Amino acid sequence: DTEVTQTPKHLVMGMTNKKSLKCEQHMGHRAMYWYKQKAKKPPELMFVYSYEKLSINESVPSRFSPECPNSSLLNLHLHALQPEDSALYLCASSQDGGPQRNSPLHFGNGTRLTVT
């Protein structure tokens, strides 16, 4: 088990549904990340929050909406997704600055999302 907790572990949703993915860490990390990973592919960065402010948005469609309510929590709100959005969604956290300042990312176990 990792120190980054993601819920739910699995999610099946229709294209008209609204759902949210949740991520929590209690390591005192100040940077949190959302990655998307398709089968047999490496993780792809979606969003980075640093000190609860969105610092990187990798041109992600607006049907994905991140939220960082506090330094321990990170949400990803989903609305009107497409079947091609089906993937493993990984949350990660790191100390200040992440790899930029030589701090490794620690990943959660992910939410496996299926859009029908």
Added chain:
Amino acid sequence: EDKVVQSPLSLVVHEGDTVTLNCSYEVTNFRSLLWYKQEKKAPTFLFMLTSSGIEKKSGRLSSILDKKELFSILNITATQTGDSAVYLCAVGSQGNLIFGKGTKLSVKP
């Protein structure tokens, strides 16, 4: 364009063998190189390398970075079936991690 290239893409060995996984990179503003092991779920952090020539070691795993030739290797000695996984190399640059495609290692009994 920044890129991280891992080789081989897949590898099948028998228990007890020693393996070497390769990672080469071309990125602007290199900060660090990280190795992760991914089984079915979360990538698990193995090593972070920032300086050339300094070997990092953890049990049967070791890694080293060459910043002049822009590559790193991950060695696993006396492999076990539990080492079967995808090994991801990632390079830290501009606040992001750029991942390679991974090496899928299968260790047969």
